[in-house]
Amino acid sequence: MFMNFSAMVLRLALAVVFGFAAYVKLDNPQAFMLSIDAFDLVPEHVTKFLAFFMPWTEMVCAALLLIGWRSRAAALVLWGTLIVFIGAIISAMYRDMVLKCGCFGEYGLMCEPGLIGWCNVLQNCLLAAACVVVLFWGPGYLSVDEPGGRPKSSKADDLDD
Amino acid sequence: MAESWFRPLRFGPTGGIITQALSIIGLAAIAATVHAAFTPERKVWIDPAEGITARAPATNGEVLQPAAERKPPEPVASDPIKSNDPSNEALGSNISGDQAFALFAAGEAEFLDARYAEDYEAGHIENAMSVPYEDAAQRVIQLVADGWISPARRVVVYCIGGLCNESKFVVRALLEAGFDPAMVHIDDGGYPAWEASGHPTQTGPDFTQETP
Numbered sequence: 590m591f592m593n594f595s596a597m598v599l600r601l602a603l604a605v606v607f608g609f610a611a612y613v614k615l616d617n618p619q620a621f622m623l624s625i626d627a628f629d630l631v632p633e634h635v636t637k638f639l640a641f642f643m644p645w646t647e648m649v650c651a652a653l654l655l656i657g658w659r660s661r662a663a664a665l666v667l668w669g670t671l672i673v674f675i676g677a678i679i680s681a682m683y684r685d686m687v688l689k690c691g692c693f694g695e696y697g698l699m700c701e702p703g704l705i706g707w708c709n710v711l712q713n714c715l716l717a718a719a720c721v722v723v724l725f726w727g728p729g730y731l732s733v734d735e736p737g738g739r740p741k742s743s744k745a746d747d748l749d750d
Numbered sequence: 751m752a753e754s755w756f757r758p759l760r761f762g763p764t765g766g767i768i769t770q771a772l773s774i775i776g777l778a779a780i781a782a783t784v785h786a787a788f789t790p791e792r793k794v795w796i797d798p799a800e801g802i803t804a805r806a807p808a809t810n811g812e813v814l815q816p817a818a819e820r821k822p823p824e825p826v827a828s829d830p831i832k833s834n835d836p837s838n839e840a841l842g843s844n845i846s847g848d849q850a851f852a853l854f855a856a857g858e859a860e861f862l863d864a865r866y867a868e869d870y871e872a873g874h875i876e877n878a879m880s881v882p883y884e885d886a887a888q889r890v891i892q893l894v895a896d897g898w899i900s901p902a903r904r905v906v907v908y909c910i911g912g913l914c915n916e917s918k919f920v921v922r923a924l925l926e927a928g929f930d931p932a933m934v935h936i937d938d939g940g941y942p943a944w945e946a947s948g949h950p951t952q953t954g955p956d957f958t959q960e961t962p
Contacts, residue, residue: 617884618789623915641782641789649778662770669771689915704910724767 593738596729599719600654600664606716607667608651610693614644624691628677629684646670654723657732664723671717678705678713847939850906851949859904864916865941867956874941875908876950879958883909883919890923898958901929911940 614621622640625631631639647670650663674692681688682705690705692698692712699715700708723729727739845853853859854875861878863870870880879898881889893899905924909916917936924934937944945951 615785618785619919620883620915623918626918627915637786638782641786642779645781645785646775646778649774649781653774659770659774662767662774665767665771666774689910691915 590738592726593729596723596726596739597731598729600657600660600723600728600732603664603667603716603719603723604651604654606651606698607647608655609696611644611648611651613693613696614640614691615648618644621691624689627686627688627691628681629686630677630680643670654728657728657734660728660732660734661724664720668717668720668724671713671720675710675713675717678709681705682707844936844938845906847937847943847947850908850935850937850939850944851947853904853906853935854949859906859935860899861937862899862905862907862920863941864907864909864920869941871953871955873945873951873953875944876952877957878908880956881907881920881923883916886920886923887926890920890927893958894927896958901927901933904933904935905929906935906937908937908940908944911938911942 618640621644622636625636625639625643626633646666650667653659653663654667678690688705690700690702690709692709693702696702699712700706728734730736730738850859850861854861861875862881863874863878864881864883864886867880867882870878870882874880879893881893890899894901899905907917907920907924917940921934921936925931939947
């Protein structure tokens with residue numbers, strides 16, 4: 590019961606956080622495009638695509654997490670996204686680049702919306718940990734996948750088939 | 751036997767986790783493509799600038815007048831200012847805080863503050879003009895029309911330092927307004943470095959927006 594409740598809370602929290610992040614980025618894709626460009630990791634034409642693709646990925650995942658349908662897959666995608674973010678931030682810090690995160694536009698979640706730093710890495714690690722819980726436990730209560738939470742039967746492994 | 755905490759990640763033709771994840775990525779890619787297709791193309795990327803020049807510091811503290819009433823800068827044949835960030839060669843026009851101050855002291859450049867208006871009012875480079883990046887294109891057009899900036903004079907854009915994104919927006923707006931990339935620079939140090947160096951600053955609203 591505790592894990593089902595925890596998974597539900599984490600799932601909904603992830604939905605809100607990534608839904609908001611996606612909204613901020615989609616509201617001003619050019620700002621996010623410049624944020625990506627500043628990391629100097631991908632060529633120009635890829636940057637433009639990523640400026641739309643990444644927020645839409647977050648938005649789709651947030652919507653799925655909110656209703657609890659295909660939650661584990663959405664958590665897996667977000668986990669992968671966060672790993673990429675963490676790698677990009679550490680890469681920029683290693684190269685002594687002074688950059689703004691662009692994670693939540695002008696807003697901050699856990700860190701001040703200023704220059705990137707270890708706070709952003711920690712923040713993304715915590716979000717990634719929440720994704721791992723949803724990924725390996727399930728969506729918890731109040732989800733389309735499992736309205737009553739994760740069943741005790743080992744047949745639960747068949748949830749996604 | 752106790753139930754395993756972990757559930758496996760499996761491929762499956764109809765519903766495996768990884769297959770579902772790929773479906774989500776595909777859906778997001780389609781949405782992104784459609785969104786991008788309906789978003790107006792705007793040039794974001796700044797052309798390389800070469801031959802950026804500056805003279806030694808001279809005078810300071812002049813009363814600012816519209817650029818149209820000032821004498822255009824004379825060509826200078828000193829060493830070019832080069833980007834101080836090798837990783838940012840594509841920009842080419844970013845300059846150090848010291849180089850920005852040299853242009854400021856020589857009265858050779860207009861300074862544009864790309865931060866939010868509240869940050870500008872809390873403190874900005876003396877005589878800098880506020881060009882919040884969100885309204886960069888409109889503000890640049892207005893400043894040119896009012897004669898506060900001119901393609902004939904250098905422009906230094908700054909925000910919070912580093913390769914901050916706000917400056918790039920304003921630079922892009924300047925280039926779209928017809929400014930020569932060689933005359934547009936980003937102050938790599940930004941306002942924090944300028945303030946920390948003890949260079950002239952002031953507070954309050956943008957003088958170009960006050961009642962004439």
